[in-house]
Amino acid sequence: MVLTKKFCPRCGSEDVHMIAGGITGSWMCGNCGYTGSIFPEKEIVGSKEKFKTEIIKKINVKKPMNRK
Numbered sequence: 001m002v003l004t005k006k007f008c009p010r011c012g013s014e015d016v017h018m019i020a021g022g023i024t025g026s027w028m029c030g031n032c033g034y035t036g037s038i039f040p041e042k043e044i045v046g047s048k049e050k051f052k053t054e055i056i057k058k059i060n061v062k063k064p065m066n067r068k
Helices: 047-059
Strands: 004-006 016-020 026-029 041-043
Touching: none
Parallel strands: none
Antiparallel strands: 004 041, 016 026
16 A cells, blocks of 8 residues: 655645545645645655554554453
């Protein structure tokens, strides 16, 4: 699994949010206000193990006690 993060083609900020869905979608940069349907993505290096660790922490729920 390769994790990616969209970034603004104008200012390079990663503060990018989807403002409209659909096939192409529309995105907006929270930093400079740029909007468009094409925002490049960059690979997040070294995040696969960090992602796994965070998910395991979230789903690692204590087992319920046996009640008789």
